[in-house]
Amino acid sequence: MKLVFLRMGLLQSLFKLILLVLVVTPTWAQFRVEVTGVGTTQLPVVIAPFKGESTAPQRLANIIQADLERSGQFKSLPSDSVLMDEISRPDFSPWRQLSAEALLAGSVTRLADGRYDVRARLWDVVKGQEKGDFRDTVAAADLRISAHRVADWVFQQLTGTPGAFASRITYVTKTGGRYLLWIADSDGENAKSALSSPEPIISPSWSPSGTHLAYVSFELRKPVVYVHELATGQRRAVANFKGSNSAPAWSADGNFLAATLSRDGGSQLYKIDLSGGEPQRLTQGGSISTEPAFSPDGSALFFVSDRGGSPQIYRMPARGGPAERVTFAGTYNISPALSPDGRWMAYVSRVGGAFRLHMMELATGQVTALTDTSADERPSFAPNSRLLLYTSVFQGRESLMTTTLDGRIKARLTGQGGDIREPHWGPMRK
């Protein structure tokens, strides 16, 4: 389709063209994120292709659109043929006929120094007013991040909540006997591998600063906990005690890890000071204690134990002390993840023979099943507490998935090829 730049008088014919596009073109044809489900309230938005993006390294509008759709709070209207940028003066009437609430347009321009200038403008279609302007100047390699920043800005403008699309995720793939630890954008794309090993890698966990990962690597023929600085590749074994060392979880200040060690027999929780010293034992007894997760305020430690006869989630003071049981329904509840806003706990519960993602509202104890799949694993929250990342077997494939907290909107992130597992969502970028 040959594109010409938008002028006011072209809008009527453009409107017809849009209706045609609506019929024939999937809106995410050029992007690999697949979104499924229908939300209760999804704001219809128009995201015009960015002027100049066809010759830029990234198609920004597609990235922004996929981010907003994945959030479950937006429905994008077909816009492939819209020709405008941030300085255009839009005629809102055709968009109002399509019930659009907001319109985003922008441009990407290569500067003399090789960097790119990204500009965008958001309009309130109902009021026919400009809502705000965005501007970012980035290296070519950071154009995807810039697109995610635009999505964060739009999300904040339209929902009042900060977006979290410019954050990063980690996950592990197994391909041809090789395990790779990846760092990717929040949509699973733009992945860079941080570690390659012939032995399993599990339980990667972001430091609160987003600069380090803790993980379990089996490269020494046993599970050992490492801390790995991403910018330099520098890493060290922080728990390599006799027996197994696993399940690292960062304290909110980034100075400690909680982890599961078997150095004294059995799987018990310990607090490890990253500046050195002996680990401090937090749990006692002969039963399993593992999968520690700090509450966002750092006061409590959630964990999994079979002390009651079946694996259940418990909560104890982060300094150690008596534990109280948190999950009661079912006989297998594992992998607790706490939302950064402190309201929610996501976890995996066995229902019949199926392992399904569940959500508990901590204030009420009310539980909701979020999926109807059978092999869900390892949920983690977006830093704005609005989405969950997990893995599942979805439509017959090991998949990296996101879901809204009500389970209504799910997206499969394609990520890297191979068997994909062990995702964890990182903090907001500073």
Next chain:
Amino acid sequence: MTKKFFTSLLFIALLAGCASGVKLDDVPVEDKTATSSGASTQVIRAEPSAVQTGVSGAVVVEKSASGIGPAGVAHVVYFDYDSFVVRAEARPVIESHARFLQANKQRKANIEGHTDERGGREYNLALGQKRAEAVRQALTLLGVSDAQLEAVSYGKEKPAAQGASETDLAKNRRVEIRY
């Protein structure tokens, strides 16, 4: 246990096989030292990335070598579903390893617990640990020094059989005695 591990960088093989698009000059140079406790400390030198993605080239590790145990003796014992009890049929295997370890006091064995694929990775790691510790205890009761034994777990990470049939799952609920 003369546990030797090699963490040499295989630049070419890995770069060829790696889909990360790591440029050759981004690959970190590794300077590895082993402490007396066997803990590995790896110092990786790499230029910080100029762009905000901020991930240096992939750190590449290679397989650790394993030693050879008693000849002609099975090294795997199996467990029932959700069980950590060493079966009677496993006694001859465990006794053979106990004799070998008592005759070779300088040798050390890794007692590696495994589970089937059902359930979470970390919880299965803890279950595999229970199996490994049951076999370690059986060896200790036969007179093997605890200093020669290390009970560790692979959880569900290294299944012996890939299928999902009950026969496959049973093959995966096991402890391997490795040297």
